[in-house]
Structure formats: structure tokens, C-alpha cells
Amino acid sequence: MTNGRKIVLVGCGAVGTSFVYSAINQGLAQHYVLIDVVKDFAEGNEMDLTDTHAVLPSPFATIKAGDYEDCKDADVVVITAGRPQKPGETRLQMVADNAKIMKQVATGIKNSGFTGITVIASNPVDILTQVYQEVTGFDSSKVISSGTTLDSSRLRKLLGAKLNVSPRSVKAYLIGEHGDSSVAIWSRSIVMGKTIAEYIEEGVVTEKELAEVKDEATHMAYKIIEKKRATFYGIGACLAKIVKSVLNDEKASMMVGAYLTGQYGLEDVYVSVPCIVGANGIEQIIEWNLSEDEVAGLRQSGAQLKEVYKTAKAAINE
Known part of the structure; x- marks a missing residue:
């Protein structure tokens, strides 16, 4: 069990890291874990984000690259994983590719024993949130789409x-x-x-x-x-x-x-x-x-x- 609030981010692209940067600037948690299919990407963002520790007004304890086991004692998991939207493409046109990715993510989080709140921003977000909720079987009130x-x-x-x-x-x-x-x-x-x-x-x-x-x-x-x-x-x-x-x-x-x-x-x-x-x-x-x-x-x-x-x-x- 961690001492203090813990947020896990799944998907270390621009959306996910923008969220973490916003979160640490507001002092939302003491512990952050970064998960990405490309381990180097998570580790690089870990190093980059910890460079802020000495100068930001809101202190935190740790930021680390991790894996799905780290979700077990997290308070909130935020999911931004998925392929990006292409120019001219609607969010709904991304559905098949990102549904498969979300199934893998959901399975990893479910298997960790996570019991907290999930917030999802992967597109198309309404569809993928339902995929995640169905795969995990989590109470729908604890699975939130960033929506509108x-x-x-x-x-x-x-x-x-x-x-x-x-x-x-x-x-x-x-x-x-x-x-x-x-x-x-x-x-x-x-x-x-x-x-x-x-x-x-x-x-x-x-x-x-x-x-x-x-x-x-x-x-x-x-x-x-x-x-x-x-x-x-x-x-x-x-x-x-x-x-x-x-x-x-x-x-x-x-x-x-x-x-x-x-x-x-x-x-x-x-x-x-x-x-x-x-x-x-x-x-x-x-x-x-x-x-x-x-x-x-x-x-x-x-x-x-x-x-x-x-x-x-x-x-x-x-």
C-alpha cells in the first residue's frame, strides 16, 4: 500500500503526459506510475517529468515507469492509450483498432486486482469506455468517460x-x-x-x-x-x-x-x-x-x- 494518493497513467503519448503534467502542477497525488507499450517511452517521460520536482510549487513523492501490477493499489487509473486520430478522420472511424488495444489494457488492469476509479480519454471515448467496462466487469459508476x-x-x-x-x-x-x-x-x-x-x-x-x-x-x-x-x-x-x-x-x-x-x-x-x-x-x-x-x-x-x-x-x- 502506498503512503498517499496514487495515479496510474496507461498511454504515455501527448494526451497522457499532458494530463500528468497538469496533475503534478495541481498537486493531485503523491505517486504517479507511467505505463506504455513502449517501455522506453514510459521511462523517458519518467525522467523528463521528475526534472520538474525541484522547481514546481506542488511536491510529489515518486514518478516511475511501471506495469499493470502497479494498478493494484492505485486510487485512479487514467487511460489514454490508442492510436492517434489521423487528419480528416472522425473519432468513430478509429473504433476497431482501438477497441482491440482497449481490451488488452482492460485485461491487464483487471488482472492486477485494481478496485479504484477509471477515467478514460482514448478515442472514440464513449465506445472504448464501454469496451473497458464490459471486459473488466467493473461497476459502471466507477468507469468514467471524459465525454464532452x-x-x-x-x-x-x-x-x-x-x-x-x-x-x-x-x-x-x-x-x-x-x-x-x-x-x-x-x-x-x-x-x-x-x-x-x-x-x-x-x-x-x-x-x-x-x-x-x-x-x-x-x-x-x-x-x-x-x-x-x-x-x-x-x-x-x-x-x-x-x-x-x-x-x-x-x-x-x-x-x-x-x-x-x-x-x-x-x-x-x-x-x-x-x-x-x-x-x-x-x-x-x-x-x-x-x-x-x-x-x-x-x-x-x-x-x-x-x-x-x-x-x-x-x-x-x-
Whole structure:
């Protein structure tokens, strides 16, 4: 048993290491373990990250390259393993390749005896989170998809810029798939205490402009990938936020991927919806009273994910 909090990262690419760097800057844990299929990659990141120990304001005890046995006494395992998204490729097109990788990861973690909380950001994240949960048999409340946490952050940034307001003062949400079929929930969005409907009535913003903001938020990853081949700082920070809520039992409200069992008319699928995240993982799924169009969009997004999951299921059963 370790003395202090322990986080294990599986997948030491740009997303995973951005998460760890964000986590150690916030002092989220005392012990970090890095696991990667390329051992040298994990060891190189271990050396690089420990170079920060003498200068960062938040101290930690250890960072080491390890293996799945290190998951046994971890508080949280964060999974970012998988092949990267190619320019022009949708997240859903990656499903078969990364489902096979996730099955291997899930088996290694399960065999370690791990009993903590898992947070997953491997794409397509909703599908791969369900693969992991099915392979491990872990309680679905303890298996969290990063979902539309990043998508919603992008929406807040863009809407704030449109209204000349800090994104911290914007409450705006994308739910459903972490991807093209996500749905903007304008009926629940508030900026500086005013609803979006009020801003429309006052002529500050139009419905057409809101549709453009949503479209830009949904497709921002493609633009970033085209320019620099990957996105990682934003999702790294979002993962740290989710893990922080788990480790500190914050019971914070977040747009994370949860396994639905009838909520919003969806079941047997991981979809991003408002959830309370705390020490026990997803402690509550919040059911909002949405507009008819929003409900229809969410159900369509969920139905698409269920259909794509069949491909993942076939891949892991080969």
C-alpha cells in the first residue's frame, strides 16, 4: 500500500503526459506510475517529468515507469492509450483498432486486482469506455468517460468570445457523443446570470450565430489536428479536473460519459450527460428537462453510438 494518493497513467503519448503534467502542477497525488507499450517511452517521460520536482510549487513523492501490477493499489487509473486520430478522420472511424488495444489494457488492469476509479480519454471515448467496462466487469459508476468535458469547455470559450465575457462566466454544455453528433443544450445555458434566450431576445446574439459556435466547438479538434497533428493540452486539463473531483470527493457537476440505464430514454450505452463526480466515481446522473429538439438530438447521438459499438464488439470478439 502506498503512503498517499496514487495515479496510474496507461498511454504515455501527448494526451497522457499532458494530463500528468497538469496533475503534478495541481498537486493531485503523491505517486504517479507511467505505463506504455513502449517501455522506453514510459521511462523517458519518467525522467523528463521528475526534472520538474525541484522547481514546481506542488511536491510529489515518486514518478516511475511501471506495469499493470502497479494498478493494484492505485486510487485512479487514467487511460489514454490508442492510436492517434489521423487528419480528416472522425473519432468513430478509429473504433476497431482501438477497441482491440482497449481490451488488452482492460485485461491487464483487471488482472492486477485494481478496485479504484477509471477515467478514460482514448478515442472514440464513449465506445472504448464501454469496451473497458464490459471486459473488466467493473461497476459502471466507477468507469468514467471524459465525454464532452472538453467539448463543453470549447463551447464556453467560443460563446464567451462571442459575448465578450470570460469563459469562466459561461455555463454552456454539449452532451451526447464526444464528436460530431453532440448536442448543444442552449435551454440550460446561462451567461452572467442571463439565459441564452434573453440574449437572443435582446438581439445580442442570433440563433444562426449560436449554431456556428456549436459547429466550431464540435469541429475544433479537426482544425487542431490538421495544424499540429494532435490535441492534448485541453483534454489533459479536463482529465485533471475529473480526477481532482474524484480524489477530493468534490461532487462536482460535469459533462462526463456515463452508462445510461433508461435516463433520457437511452440505455446500454455510454453517453455524456450532466453527472455528479466524487470519490465513488459517477455518484449521480442528472436528468434535465430538455426541449423536444434537444432530447431528439441526444437520443439520435446515443443511437449512433450504440450502432458503432457493434463494430467494437465484433473487434474484441475476434
